[in-house]
Amino acid sequence: MQSPLFNHAEQQSQERYVVQNPQLLRVSLAGQDDILARKGAMVAYQGLVDFDGEYQSSNQRRTRSRTGEGLDLMRCFGQGTVYFANLAQYIHVVDVDQDGMTVDSAYVLALDSTLHTEVIAVDSQYGVSGTGKYQLNITGRGKVALMTSGQPLMMQVTPDKYVSADADAIVAWSSGLRVQMQAQTHNASVRRRRGDTGEGWELSFLGTGFALVQPSEVMPPQNAAIGQGIAAQYGVGGNGAHGQNQGNVWS
Template identity: 75%
Template sequence: MQSPLFGYTEVQSQDRYVLQNPQLLRVQLGGQDDVLARKGAMVAYQGLLEFDGEYQSREQRRRQARTGENLELMRCSGQGTVYLANLAQYVHVMDVEPEGLTVDSSYVLALDSSLHWEVIAVDSQFGISGSGAYNLNITGRGKVALMTSGQPLVLQVTPQTYVSADADAVVAWSGSLRVQMQAQTSSQSVWRRRGSTGEGWELSFMGQGYALVQPSELLPPQNAVVGQGLGAQYGMGRHGAYGQNQGNRFG
């Protein structure tokens, strides 16, 4: 049998994390080091693997209830290969530096089980942006796979060069950076995300490090559920993009 489809075969590599294409990640498991992946992100696997829900401590559950920020993971263990993807988003593998990485939980696809993460507060008096008032700080030594809607932009921050970005477009930044949330306009339209200026809250980064920005201000409908109405399947309603992204005001 012949077909152009056979050009999309597995990429051979001995590395633990390997991109099969810009939107599909392969992770090798050798039976010792587990990988934590976003729930439901497995699209295929080979070998003797097991998938279990990751335990959440009482403190983690309390923080989730208080902040609304949470990373729902499954533990992939065993010997074999697992393929991970989420809504055809672009996947990027990063090494976590000693100072750590701050990221919105919505953009995490997978991470080494040796890494530690906790919810931290961002300098904000309001939780109306896409990034919100709380994010995840990932520390330790290992790799993390992030997702973006489209090809991202990495901006270098130095003591001489500050960087500001739309809060709805920011994906992650170096944990060593100082962050402030501010509004570019003083009018009341800032409360309506698509107000008269089209711009709302932004994050300003200072210090030494990097900020990762995606070419989109809307998350895809992460929790759209089949059976909850036709609108949800197209990103509308409380199960679609609008319902899952209350920081993005359309009206």
């Protein structure tokens, strides 16, 4: 059999994280360090690989309930190769160092299990909550795979050049930056969006580091809601887990 599809065969590499193509991540497991990945993000794997739900402490569950920020993860371990993707979003691998990185959890695809995550609050100039009020701080040494809707823009922040970004478009930034949430409004009430421009809350970054912005202000759909009732929870009916992909041969 012949086809141009065979040009997309798996890449051979000794690296642990490899971007197989702009929308597909390849991770190698050697039986030592586990990988934490977004639940349901595995699209294929080879070898002896196991998947298990990642335990959340009671404190993590309370924080998630209160802030809406956090990660729904599965633990991947064993020996082999795993491929991850989510809604064909663009994938980028970032090395986290001692400075740390702050990110919106909706854009995390996978990360090393050795990294530490913590929900933090972003200061608001006016004390008004909105998009970006809570984010996820990632510290330690390891790799994180981020997702963006389209090819992103990496903006350098320096002491003499601060950066402002739409709170709905920002993906991640250096944890060492000072951040303010604000609205450059000319209206008497800061609770109104800027006149009829459609522009709203923004995050301003000061210090030395980076800010990663995506060319979209729409959050990717995550964790499609399953209908109520015992039947739906077991995947039965149009509101069940199998009803989420209407028209799929496996539905």
